Amino acid sequence: MTVEVLFGLLGVVATGSALLVVTTRQMVHAALWLVVTLGAVAGCYLLLSAEFVAWVQVLIYIGAVVVLLLFGLMLTRAPIGASVDLDASMAQRLAAAVVAGATAGVLVVSLVDAFRGEHIALETDRPRGHSSAVGAALFRDWVLPFEVLSVLLLAALVGAIVLSRRDVSEPAERGVT
Numbered sequence: 001m002t003v004e005v006l007f008g009l010l011g012v013v014a015t016g017s018a019l020l021v022v023t024t025r026q027m028v029h030a031a032l033w034l035v036v037t038l039g040a041v042a043g044c045y046l047l048l049s050a051e052f053v054a055w056v057q058v059l060i061y062i063g064a065v066v067v068l069l070l071f072g073l074m075l076t077r078a079p080i081g082a083s084v085d086l087d088a089s090m091a092q093r094l095a096a097a098v099v100a101g102a103t104a105g106v107l108v109v110s111l112v113d114a115f116r117g118e119h120i121a122l123e124t125d126r127p128r129g130h131s132s133a134v135g136a137a138l139f140r141d142w143v144l145p146f147e148v149l150s151v152l153l154l155a156a157l158v159g160a161i162v163l164s165r166r167d168v169s170e171p172a173e174r175g176v177t
Contacts (some may be wrong), residue, residue, distance in 0.1 A: 003047055005045050010040045010043045010044050013036065018033075031066055033070070035062055038061045039058070042057040045057060053134070064153065065153070068153060071157070075161065
């Protein structure tokens with residue numbers, strides 16, 4: 001009973017903070033609410049006895065992706081405070097809600113259709129969710145997507161550095177000689 005209550009509370013925290021990520025008008029606050037969202041999801045993984053996945057969530061998503069996002073915000077000259085450019089009209093919000101609902105529907109139907117009747121084969125001499133079985137599956141079956149993700153993150157970091165570079169003519173334009 002306690003696990004179900006904690007799972008429900010973490011779900012409410014994750015949903016509430018995810019809504020704050022997309023509704024706040026300050027980019028840094030959105031990134032910090034994303035940390036709360038991803039932390040709540042990691043807590044859900046812990047309650048599901050998937051400790052390996054929970055720590056991957058903390059290390060990769062909270063520790064790397066959000067830091068990379070904040071690093072990109074700080075290196076580029078993106079507005080840090082409240083931005084009126086981020087405010088959408090009611091028609092845009094309605095269109096976004098329709099597209100989000102349609103995308104969620106397609107995703108749910110696709111996942112149910114793709115994985116109906118599928119089972120994950122784990123070795124029987126280890127308990128389910130054991131980190132060695134998960135690690136073996138990760139590096140046997142998922143090594144290519146893992147490496148593609150690392151290259152994508154590296155490209156994002158290089159892109160943030162390139163965008164943050166100052167042009168040679170820029171100091172003269174600001175009055176600095």
